[in-house]
Amino acid sequence: MHSVAEALVRLGEVAESAPVTRLSAAFAAAGHELALVGGPVRDAFLGRVANDLDFATDATPEQILDIVRPISEAHWDIGRQFGTIGAKIAGETVEVTTYRADSYDGTSRKPDVVFGTSLEADLLRRDFTVNALALRLPQLQLVDPSGGIEDMLEGRLRTPSAPSSSFGDDPLRMLRACRFTAQLDFLVDDATEAALEELAPSIRRISAERVNEELSKLLRTDDPRRGLELLVDTGLAAEVLPELPALRLEMDEHHHHKDVYQHSLTVLEQAIAYEKARGVLRSPDLVLRLAALLHDIGKPATRRLEAAGAVTFHHHDVVGAKLARRRLRELRFDNDTIDAVSKLIELHLRFFGYSDGVWTDSAVRRYVRDAGDQLERLHILTRADVTTRNKRKADRLAFAYDDIERRIAELAEQEELNAVRPDLDGEQIMALLGIRPGREVGQAYRFLLELRLDEGPLGPDVAADRLRAWWAARS
Incomplete structure (x- = not known):
């Protein structure tokens, strides 16, 4: 948090930038007020970089257009009915909005748009005091009608x-x-x-x-x-x-398990840390973060109290994937996000058998195949899912996952693992067996794919011999 003096220096630097000075001079020449409002002013106090340039004015939308048209490379009025005109000035995108004095009917969040004449009144109708700040231009006068600066300090x-x-x-x-x-x-x-x-x-x-x-x-x-x-x-x-608060499972004195809600929040925190540290994903990665938050939402529905105080959550990965798919669909997430999050939740337990016994190369190939293009996210989610306070257990799991990543890298280098395909394609299968497109081609393809996963690349000649033998035995 910067001091008022430091913030004013930062705001002064913004005010001296080419788009702001050009805009400020044009509105002053036209006899209209102009103020930098909201986020850019707030962020100057918080020491953050302002990504948006939002302005408020007493000019009407038509007057705003008349003012910005001569000084902009482009302009648009898609928000005109709400008083907002956008423009590109000196290479920067800006939005200028007429002062508002809206009213709500209590049933819809869309207000009856009413234009106002006062900057202070416009600020007081905003969401939070820290966003109800403005800098009058070109005077560089700070306007804070609701105590937003004090709230930021506190x-x-x-x-x-x-x-x-x-x-x-x-x-x-x-x-x-x-x-x-x-x-x-x-x-x-x-x-x-x-x-x-x-x-x-x-x-x-x-x-x-x-x-x-x-x-x-x-x-x-x-x-x-x-x-x-x-x-x-x-x-x-x-x-x-609702799946999130449902993770706060009831505990009793006989049956003990970790706090699933707090565990999920910790997994999310750790996933974000890995996301940034590994640097492979573009951060912030919404798919990873959704999967980390929701990875255990199948536990409430699968919780079973066993003898001797044990608690189990069998198949919570599968149940959780289905619940996540339904919830994300209801929240109108796109299909690619829904599919990726669901896959990660369904696969998030797959690794934990690895630390109990070394997997064969075939098992590692299947792990990679099933993860597909979500492999890096699965690496992060699986690592983040370790929240135990038992250092020995945590170190053992970390070592095991280091080992599986090493083996995946080695196999990928040897076999181009990221593009696992059978040694023969569909056309070659049909020519070799003398069959037409249909179910039998799919069955033959899957047979060769299983061979590829179990034994690695065989080459087309060996694969052809194995396919003929499989076909003869099948016939």
Whole structure:
């Protein structure tokens, strides 16, 4: 957190950049107000790089267009009905929005758009005080009508108006509160948390697509744990991702198992650390993070209390993959994400037999084949899933996984393991056996694939001999 003086220096640097000076001069010449608002001002205090340049003005959308048209390389008015005009100025994308004084009907998060005339009033209708900041241009005058700077100094997240009113107007702000606690490393104040608990059911008014967007942004933060815990503690997760609070399984004095909910959050943290350290995936990797968070969601449904205090979760990997597929589909995730997350959850236990006994080359090939293009994510998820405090056990598992990765690399170098295919393709199979396309070709292909996995590459001549023998025995 920077001091006010340091933040003003940073804001001054932003104000002196080519797109801002050009825009500021044009609005001043036209006799209209202009202010840099929201995230860029907040991030100057937090020492973060501002990725967006958002402005507010008393000019109408039509007037904004007239002002930006002569100074921009391109402009667009896709948000015109909401008062927003976009433009590209000096190579930077900017958005300029007319002051707003919206009202809500209490049933939809979409307000009746009403344009305002006051910067202060516009700021007070925003989601949180730390986002209700502005820098008037070209005066470089800081505007903070709701105490956002003090809240940043205290690491506090609260709404400019009464939280029940703010969340009642737009329930999506409740998910944004969870995201910002993680993104900014802030805590919500007591009144805000109470309103989150009271109004959690109203999140049902929000479309699945918007919920997806906020959850994804939360998971992409550097440390999502605080936001996820707020999501669960306030009851919001029960509405949008019920599988997560369901992981807080009841414990009793006779049957003991690790806290599955806290374990899952730790696995997520460790997966993020591996994701960054290994540097193979583009970070942040949403698929990996979803899989890490949800990898054990099959445990509540498969929990069994056995004799002598044992607790089992047989087949929770398979059940969890199905539950994840259903939930992600309801949240409108794309099919590729759903397929990848489900596959990772289904495979996340596969490795743990390796440490009990060295796998054959065939078993290693099958591991790679089944993981497919998710192999690197599976490497990370499996490593992250080790949360035991028993150092000897943790070291043994880490050594075992180092060993399997070494063997995969060696086999890949020897056999081009990433493209495991039979030694003969479908056309060659049909020509060799004198058969037409159909089920028998598929059966022959699978026979050769099993040979390839069990014995490695055989070469076309040996594969042809083995196929003829299989065909003759089959006939």
